[in-house]
Amino acid sequence: MGMIEGVLGFLFGNGRNVVKETVEVFRENANEADQRGTQVQIQAMEQHGAEFAVARQGGFDQFMDGVNRVPRPLLALGTIGLFVCAMVDPIWFAERMQGIALVPEPLWWLLGVIVSFYFGARHQVKTQQFQREIAATVTRAPQVMENIRQLREMRHDDPGTADTGADSGLQFAALIPDPNPALEAWRKKRA
Structure with missing residues (x-):
């Protein structure tokens, strides 16, 4: 023990x-x-x-606190709003996106840098030829204008959009019956 x-x-x-x-x-x-x-x-x-x-200390400090809280909700709600606009009025949305196609790439870089710095991310800026991008943007302008013209022609709220006009050939073709072999065989059998 x-x-x-x-x-x-x-x-x-x-x-x-x-x-x-x-x-x-x-x-x-x-x-x-x-x-x-x-x-x-x-x-x-x-x-x-x-x-x-x-x-x-004062109203300025409170104002700046409020301003610092604005960008993230605006970006989130704005993006959701774009999706809603695309579903509600696709032609209106497509017209705006055609305008965005004219924004030069260096401006997109600048926006990316600003947003990246704001949210604390690191952004590595590439060196590109600014004049080449401007020239490419200018050459796209006529195509964008043509796309906008075609989109405006497709609007549903323009009078006469669905009107096919006076198509006499279509009206005449509607009066001529299509051949129906089964119906012809039934008529012969009945007679």
């Missing part, structure tokens, strides 16, 4: 638990991990709250 007491005293004596301490070398104590996680969460919330605890 003395040997068992000695081993148990060694393992669990003096307020120590050698088994627990050994297991914690290989596996984290879940209870203590939860307590640490809670402390981290509380500290993060306190730090976040401290940012907004500072009293704003």
Whole structure:
């Protein structure tokens, strides 16, 4: 009995638990991990709250806070709005997209850089020939104008869009019956 007491005293004596301490070398104590996680969460919330605890000095600070919150919702809602416009009035949408086709590529780069910097992303600017892109854009202008003209001709709200005009050949063809062999055989049988 003395040997068992000695081993148990060694393992669990003096307020120590050698088994627990050994297991914690290989596996984290879940209870203590939860307590640490809670402390981290509380500290993060306190730090976040401290940012907004500072009293704003004037209307300009409040205005700038509001302006900083505008671009992301505008981009998201604007994109959704484009999808809605494309479904509601496809011709109107296609006309606007033809206009966007005339925007030169360097201007798209500039927009990409601005948006990338605003959202914290890194943007690597490529070196392209600006004059070549302008020339390509100018050469596309006549095709874009023709596309817009054709799109406007397809509008459903123009009077006479569905009118086929006076097509006497079509009216005459509608009066001539098509040959029907089954009907002819039935008539012969009846007669």
